[in-house]
Amino acid sequence: MIPLRIKVEANAEQPFVVRLRSFEAIPGTGPRACNPRDVCLESVDANGAEYVGEGGSLRILGIDPSEIDGDVLLVNPQRGSADRIVRSSSPHNTFLVTERCDQLCVMCSQPPKKQHVDLFEHFTIAAMLAPEGATIGISGGEPTLFKAQLLGFLARVMRAREDLHFHVLTNGQHFEDADRAAMLELDRSRVVWGVPLYSAEPSIHDEIVGKPGAHGKLLSNLAFLCRVGAQVELRTVLMRPNLDGLPKLARFLAGAVSFIQTWAIMQLENIGYARQNWSRLFHDSSSDFRPIAEGIDFARSRGIDVQLYNFPLCTVPMPYRHLAPSTISDWKRSYMETCQDCRLRSDCGGFFEWHPKEHGYAGLGRAA
Numbered sequence: 001m002i003p004l005r006i007k008v009e010a011n012a013e014q015p016f017v018v019r020l021r022s023f024e025a026i027p028g029t030g031p032r033a034c035n036p037r038d039v040c041l042e043s044v045d046a047n048g049a050e051y052v053g054e055g056g057s058l059r060i061l062g063i064d065p066s067e068i069d070g071d072v073l074l075v076n077p078q079r080g081s082a083d084r085i086v087r088s089s090s091p092h093n094t095f096l097v098t099e100r101c102d103q104l105c106v107m108c109s110q111p112p113k114k115q116h117v118d119l120f121e122h123f124t125i126a127a128m129l130a131p132e133g134a135t136i137g138i139s140g141g142e143p144t145l146f147k148a149q150l151l152g153f154l155a156r157v158m159r160a161r162e163d164l165h166f167h168v169l170t171n172g173q174h175f176e177d178a179d180r181a182a183m184l185e186l187d188r189s190r191v192v193w194g195v196p197l198y199s200a201e202p203s204i205h206d207e208i209v210g211k212p213g214a215h216g217k218l219l220s221n222l223a224f225l226c227r228v229g230a231q232v233e234l235r236t237v238l239m240r241p242n243l244d245g246l247p248k249l250a251r252f253l254a255g256a257v258s259f260i261q262t263w264a265i266m267q268l269e270n271i272g273y274a275r276q277n278w279s280r281l282f283h284d285s286s287s288d289f290r291p292i293a294e295g296i297d298f299a300r301s302r303g304i305d306v307q308l309y310n311f312p313l314c315t316v317p318m319p320y321r322h323l324a325p326s327t328i329s330d331w332k333r334s335y336m337e338t339c340q341d342c343r344l345r346s347d348c349g350g351f352f353e354w355h356p357k358e359h360g361y362a363g364l365g366r367a368a
Contacts, residue, residue: 001353002331004084006068007061009048010077017085017125018058020051022069037129041065072129074122085123086130092329093130094137095123097150101142103171104210107237107274107281112141120149127157127164135165144174151182158187167233169194173214175221183228192231192261195222199242200252208241219256226259233262235309238292239281246295254302263299265292267310269352270360278356286315286363296320313348315361328352338364 010016022041039053048061058075060068060082070088075081086093097119101112127136143150154166172195175183195218199205202215225232234257236242236249246265253263268274268282285292296306308316308324316324326349334353339345351360 001334002087003063004331005081006063006073006084007080008073008075008077008082009059009061009080010075011056011058012075012077015074015076015122016055017072017074017122017129018053018055019072019129020060020065020068020070022049022065037125070131072126074119074126085126086134086136088131090330091135092137092331093134094139094329095119095126096139096141097123097143098141098146100145101140101171102145102173102211103142103214105273106208106210106277107239107268107272109269109272109274110139110141111272116141116146118146118149120146120153124153124157127153128160130161130164133163133165135167138166138168140169142171142173143168144170147174147179151179151186154191155182155185158190162187165190165192167192167194171196171209171214172218172221172225173211175224177224179224180228183230188229188231192233193225194233194235194264195225196235196237197222197249197253197257198236198239199245200249201245204242204245208239222257226257232257232260233264234260235264235266237266237268238283238285239268240283241281243283243291246291247298250295250299250302250304253299253304258302258304260304262305262307264307264309265295267308267315269310269354270356271352271354275354278359282360284315284361284363285311286361289317289320293317293320296323310349310352312351312361312364313344314342314364325349336364 019038021038036054039051039058042050042052044065048059049065051058051060068084071084072086073082074085085095098116099113100116130136157164168191170193197205197218198208205215206212267285270278274281299306306323308320309327311324313321313324328349332353333350335345335350336357
């Protein structure tokens with residue numbers, strides 16, 4: 001796996017954000033200058049790499065400087081570590097803005113915690129240092145539990161960086177009409193809101209998210225997002241409790257929320273609560289794709305874009321493989337031994353690093 005947290009030594013007391021630079025001398029001009037938020041590579045020895053900038057020095061341990069050049073770090077000096085919150089060479093960069101959540105989803109990959117540390121100031125600096133044209137994910141927990149901070153962060157960064165885009169994951173429970181002005185202030189073409197809807201049946205959705213009344217509140221807030229012209233990616237994690245209802249959900253989407261940009265049907269990730277509930281939740285799409293196909297066919301016949309997220313290509317029938325892009329983040333993506341000679345490997349998103357090989361898909365290897 002790609003390490004997202006690295007060991008450091010820093011001459012500071014409080015956490016700070018910095019960008020790493022390992023510029024070579026430019027012929028005829030001398031060393032390229034660092035900006036105030038950069039630290040530039042000074043030397044490398046057996047004990048690590050020394051970076052120096054206006055704010056002081058930083059030593060990076062245990063990783064080659066070429067692997068982190070241009071990365072933006074959130075450094076915690078007291079802990080002796082730094083989080084690579086923006087990796088310059090990767091399209092998969094997400095800010096975890098909180099671990100609090102007001103739902104308790106049976107398959108949650110990031111089980112909620114009670115504590116919260118406000119890092120929006122640091123995230124603002126990090127976004128300003130992101131590579132040109134980057135898309136930054138916003139995740140939790142539930143980011144809109146801190147809605148004022150979130151919307152303020154988005155507005156500030158989008159004004160300063162017209163090239164950046166954002167993808168915000170939210171349970172859609174906390175929007176209000178009073179948020180209209182703040183939402184309209186954003187460039188809606190540069191923000192996608194990823195919102196989950198697991199079933200057309202309120203009881204099934206509410207049971208999955210562990211919150212009575214969540215379905216009704218979600219539909220009300222989807223209507224709000226429509227009124228403010230937001231881009232919505234509707235997300236449905238595939239599980240046994242909602243599998244047979246996918247065709248009905250497709251019909252519901254076409255009639256009630258056809259304004260969505262994408263309906264993303266997502267395969268289950270074996271981590272967090274999903275690992276505990278795997279035997280009763282996981283549906284092997286390589287063995288039975290029929291309810292999925294029926295839902296896809298109806299939604300697409302009504303003009304709704306459908307995507308299959310986190311599905312290895314060999315678990316999807318040939319007519320639907322073009323709907324399955326590579327979506328698993330690079331830092332948690334892996335391939336099995338049987339994938340080595342697969343002709344589709346370069347197009348396939350593979351598996352989650354922690355996908356169980358002994359009780360996962362039965363029909364692997366059918367790439368033809």
